[in-house]
Structures are given as C-alpha cells and as structure tokens.
Amino acid sequence: HRFNDAANTLYSFVWGTFCDWYIEFSKPLLYGDNPEVLAETRATMGWALDQCLTLLHPIMPFITEDLWSHTGNHEKPLIHTNWPTYQASELVDENADTEMNWVINLIDNIRSARTQMHVPAGAKIPMLQIDLDTAGQTAWTNNQDLIKRIARIDSLTPADSVPKGAITVPVQGGTFALPLADIIDIKAEKTRLEKSLEKLDKEINALSGRLNNPKFTASAPEKVVAESRENLTIRTDEADKIKAAIQRLDDLS
DSSP states (O other): OOHHHHHHHHHIIIIIIIIIIIHHHHHHHHTSSOHHHHHHHHHHHHHHHHHHHHHHTTTSHHHHHHHHHHSSOOSSOGGGSOOOOOOHHHHOOHHHHHHHHHHHHHHHHHHHHHHHTTOOTTOOEEEEEEEEOHHHHHHHHHHHHHHHHHHTEEEEEEOSSOOTTEEEEEETTEEEEEEOTTTSOHHHHHHHHHHHHHHHHHHHHHHHHHHTOHHHHHHSOHHHHHHHHHHHHHHHHHHHHHHHHHHHHHHHO
C-alpha cells in the first residue's frame, strides 16, 4: 500500500527513462529509411506507451484514459484492460541494458562537462578517445551516431594522452577528453564562476552562522531550522561544483 513509492517510481520511469531517453534514442530510427527498423521501433514504442498508461491508470485515471483513446488501436477502454503479468526479468536483455547504460552515462558526463564549462548549447565540439576497453569500443561503435547527435559531438579522434587545453570525460572502461581551450573564453568564464562562488560563500557563511547560533536553533520553528539546513547543503554542494569547474579551467590554461 505504499502508493507514493509506486507513483514516484512510475514518474521516474515514464519521465526519465521513456520520455527523456527512449524517445530521444528512437528518433534517428523513426527518421531513418529502413522500413523494418521503422516498423519494429514503432511497434516497440507503441507497446511501451501502452504499458506506461496501464500502470499509471490507477494513479491518474482521467488523462491516461484520454491518451489511451487517442493512441493505438484499442478494442476496449483502458479501465477494462488487464493488469500486466510480466516480470522484469522476462523483458530485460542484460547485454543491451549494460550497453545502453554505458551510452547514457557517457552522454550525461559530456553534458555535465559542457554545462560546467559553459560551452554554448548549440556548439558541436570535437572529442578525443584516450583509452577504451573492448566493451566500451563496442558500445561506441554501435551507438556513435546517437551519442554524437545528443551530446553534440562533431568528431572522435584517438589520442595517447589528454592534451593541454582539454578536460577529461571518464566513463566505465575508458577515458575521453574535450578540447575546449579554443571554444570558450577561459578568462571570462573563470571570472564569472569566481563571482558566483563569492556570492555563494556569503550565503553559506550567513546560514552557517545562523545554524551555529544556539538561540536560533532553540527558538526558531523546527520547519525553519530544517529549511536552513537544507539550503546550506544545497549551496555547499553548488559551491563544490563551482570550485571543481574553476579547477578544470585552471587545468585548461
């Protein structure tokens, strides 16, 4: 009866896995010119969408019923559809799962590095392959067009080491690098980050001083104290990320 856990799990899967990753990964196949691949992708996506709507129906019945009536070719309303009986173990291909998680991890790491270094969102940039094991090479070969499109990578070139002016992008079984010295204004970006860090440090000091004051923790409402602790954690994490970004910029120059 932990309906909140069920709702959160479904939200994470439908929004994060199905909408964010699966649909994005399917676009090149849907836009391709191979009729067999197109038919298979459509059928798989249609089935997966049906399962999402079926599982979500008890939690959000009205919108799922409406979507059900506008998608697919269903013979009966969603409310009369049987509850799924399959097990996850019946559906998961372990090798494919490992490969796609590798791809997702690489794309996430590239995106994180681009964001941290303030690389223009639309810019396509080169990437260097420093080292990569067999499994990683297979995953790259099978999905390189996808990775390049979503991570906005222009090209991949093998290299023996990370050159000056490049930042590393680690992934399981290997290391990549992004040469950014000629793409971003290192001095201006460092100045921007240092100003942000200075502002954060003031907020962190103010929150720390408040929380270290026995009068505040004793007299303030518990909710206010908890919010202050949460804000301090958030700002401290953000400051750590900015410090890491500044260090990366120092490594580039």
